[in-house]
Amino acid sequence: MNVIDASSPTPDPIDAGRDALVARLDAAGPDMVELCTVYLGERLGYYDALAVGGALTSADLATRTGTHERYTREWLEQQTTSGLLEVEDPAVPASERRFLLPPGYAEVLLIARAVITGDRWSACLSA
Numbered sequence: 841m842n843v844i845d846a847s848s849p850t851p852d853p854i855d856a857g858r859d860a861l862v863a864r865l866d867a868a869g870p871d872m873v874e875l876c877t878v879y880l881g882e883r884l885g886y887y888d889a890l891a892v893g894g895a896l897t898s899a900d901l902a903t904r905t906g907t908h909e910r911y912t913r914e915w916l917e918q919q920t921t922s923g924l925l926e927v928e929d930p931a932v933p934a935s936e937r938r939f940l941l942p943p944g945y946a947e948v949l950l951i952a953r954a955v956i957t958g959d960r961w962s963a964c965l966s967a
Contacts (some may be wrong), residue, residue, distance in 0.1 A: 877918055878949065886915065891946040895928055895938035924949070 881887045889904040890896060896904070898913035905912070916939045919925040924945065928938045941949065 874922055874924075877915065877922070878924070880915060881919065881949065884915075886912070887941070887946065887949045890925070890939065890941050891950060895940040897936060897938055899935065901939070 884907055885905045886901060886907075889901055893900065893904060898916050899909050901907075901916065902909040902912040913934060916925060916927075916937075917934075920927050920930075920939060925939050926942050928940065930937065
């Protein structure tokens with residue numbers, strides 16, 4: 841015999857759908873931000889410059905890419921916090937920090953160009 845609990849109202853499907861969408865978008869937020877910063881790094885030539893130049897300061901990277909040092913430094917710090925870049929010595933002043941791509945990351949991040957432009961398969965096959 842089934843007993844129905846009259847004290848539990850039937851969930852509203854509109855509320856349930858709304859709540860599910862909010863949870864889905866909330867969960868996707870950090871990943872979306874990371875992809876946007878990877879896109880910036882690709883479009884501004886930051887990954888290319890780091891792959892060729894090795895460890896660079898924000899001023900070095902800004903000079904090589906024709907970008908503003910302050911915004912370049914912010915991007916480098918964000919990439920380091922997210923684990924996409926490393927910093928040689930985090931204890932030195934911000935203007936002296938040298939950032940680099942961890943071993944093996946250049947291959948993946950330089951392939952990001954093909955992923956962003958939709959040429960995923962040839963990028964994966966050529967790697």
